[in-house]
Amino acid sequence: MKRLLLITALFFFLTLYPAQSEPVIFFDQLKPVDLELQEQIKKIKSLDSNLENIIDNLRLKVKNDNSNNNLKIDLASFLLKKVYLQRELPYENNEELLLEAYDLIQDNFFLETIWGDIYFHIDEFERAIEHYETALICNPNGVNTAGLCGWAYFKNQNYEKALEKFDIYLNKNFDDYLILFFAGKCSFQLEDYEKTVEYCEKALEFCKDNDDIEDIEDLIRKAKEHLASTEGFTKDEDSHFVLSFAGASKDDLGDLTSESLEDIYDEVTNFLNFDPDVKINVIFYLTDDYYKRAENWSAAQACGITIEVPLKYGYKDEVYVKGLLAHEFTHTIINLKTKGFNAPTWVHEGLAQYLEYSISFGSPEIIRSDYEKILQKDFIEEELFIPLNKVSTYMNSSERRDIKRAYIASYIAIRCMSDNYGEQSFDKLLTSIGKGNDIERAVKDATGISYDKFQNEIKDWVKNQ
Numbered sequence: 071m072k073r074l075l076l077i078t079a080l081f082f083f084l085t086l087y088p089a090q091s092e093p094v095i096f097f098d099q100l101k102p103v104d105l106e107l108q109e110q111i112k113k114i115k116s117l118d119s120n121l122e123n124i125i126d127n128l129r130l131k132v133k134n135d136n137s138n139n140n141l142k143i144d145l146a147s148f149l150l151k152k153v154y155l156q157r158e159l160p161y162e163n164n165e166e167l168l169l170e171a172y173d174l175i176q177d178n179f180f181l182e183t184i185w186g187d188i189y190f191h192i193d194e195f196e197r198a199i200e201h202y203e204t205a206l207i208c209n210p211n212g213v214n215t216a217g218l219c220g221w222a223y224f225k226n227q228n229y230e231k232a233l234e235k236f237d238i239y240l241n242k243n244f245d246d247y248l249i250l251f252f253a254g255k256c257s258f259q260l261e262d263y264e265k266t267v268e269y270c271e272k273a274l275e276f277c278k279d280n281d282d283i284e285d286i287e288d289l290i291r292k293a294k295e296h297l298a299s300t301e302g303f304t305k306d307e308d309s310h311f312v313l314s315f316a317g318a319s320k321d322d323l324g325d326l327t328s329e330s331l332e333d334i335y336d337e338v339t340n341f342l343n344f345d346p347d348v349k350i351n352v353i354f355y356l357t358d359d360y361y362k363r364a365e366n367w368s369a370a371q372a373c374g375i376t377i378e379v380p381l382k383y384g385y386k387d388e389v390y391v392k393g394l395l396a397h398e399f400t401h402t403i404i405n406l407k408t409k410g411f412n413a414p415t416w417v418h419e420g421l422a423q424y425l426e427y428s429i430s431f432g433s434p435e436i437i438r439s440d441y442e443k444i445l446q447k448d449f450i451e452e453e454l455f456i457p458l459n460k461v462s463t464y465m466n467s468s469e470r471r472d473i474k475r476a477y478i479a480s481y482i483a484i485r486c487m488s489d490n491y492g493e494q495s496f497d498k499l500l501t502s503i504g505k506g507n508d509i510e511r512a513v514k515d516a517t518g519i520s521y522d523k524f525q526n527e528i529k530d531w532v533k534n535q
């Protein structure tokens with residue numbers, strides 16, 4: 071199979087938000103019923119014997135008067151206060167207290183909100199969402215909780231749900247520019263560029279921070295560019311994808327793309343054991359428009375939940391398009407599965423190629439002919455080895471051969487992992503990265519051996535080829 075052109079497929083991660091713009095969590099707290107206790111709980115500022123005494127006292131009272139619901143609320147409010155004060159401790163330290171409070175006051179808005187906050191605090195966004203959603207069933211007017219729930223959805227890249235929650239929050243907090251900005255970011259991801267501009271222009275009305283103003287204006291500019299460049303696009307939507315085609319390209323590419331994408335969807339999501347709960351955007355641009363937008367020379371790019379392809383490459387033969395889309399779709403699934411924790415370049419590009427080759431050539435062992443030659447000459451004959459943490463440096467080289475070497479080094483690492491530890495190791499690898507672990511730990515979770523040892527195994531694997 072003759073490969074036509076170098077796929078330097080780039081992927082960009084969205085800067086989720088600037089560090090100073092973290093949401094404020096833990097601001098809705100349960101109050102005791104007893105007036106005196108209400109005063110006492112306000113004064114408690116640290117974990118001390120006073121707090122413990124009150125809790126022990128209330129436990130005793132509840133034990134003796136088990137049908138008194140007010141007493142239960144009093145005890146629960148102090149248990150939750152303790153959880154709040156020791157929120158920096160590992161989750162396990164708080165779980166028992168939360169469960170004890172749950173036994174006292176099921177279906178309580180404040181309990182579920184703080185439970186969500188605790189999970190949010192340790193980046194367990196899916197769990198946080200479960201608790202926030204329960205809180206919102208208990209109290210649909212809990213707009214702060216709705217805002218936090220939106221943040222958690224945003225972190226999980228579920229922009230549709232995030233926007234839904236942000237809208238609830240904004241009903242009562244119409245001047246919160248940060249949430250307006252994030253509602254704009256969600257709309258951008260959902261390709262609703264008019265809405266993006268609307269939210270962002272509102273955000274500008276209330277924003278005083280110069281850095282944030284710059285970011286908001288930047289997003290408005292990008293949305294307006296999209297509006298201009300996707301004007302006249304034909305759209306097509308199915309259960310997994312939203313497709314946009316420039317000009318008349320849907321006539322040429324529409325059916326082929328839909329069919330290919332369904333195969334790719336099944337293969338990649340099964341392979342990586344991850345089903346996204348959002349639709350992925352695929353946009354075919356006129357070639358000139360694409361290169362006006364793309365930040366670099368590339369045959370396509372995956373950015374957040376959007377895959378952008380210039381038509382010049384989209385018009386190549388069927389096998390080529392399928393490989394290209396498989397490659398980019400793999401990047402998208404890796405992004406979603408790792409929940410905003412960036413997987414290293416070698417993991418991204420290695421897996422993207424592995425699936426590209428599996429899907430376009432029928433086997434991950436058959437690679438592009440130009441890569442095959444370099445693999446043979448540089449890696450096997452001359453024993454070139456690129457340490458995995460150097461892959462991204464090679465990827466940014468001005469030498470085209472270095473860039474190809476970086477892709478090959480990534481591919482080799484993934485092939486080696488597959489041969490030695492089975493394809494199921496990739497699920498473990500990405501799951502570990504998605505928990506916020508560094509690559510050393512993630513490789514250990516996937517293979518059982520250290521990162522260094524794994525890199526030595528790659529050298530041995532190449533020698534045996």
Ligand SMILES: [Zn+2]
Nearest residue numbers: 079080419422
């Ligand atoms: Zn790529």
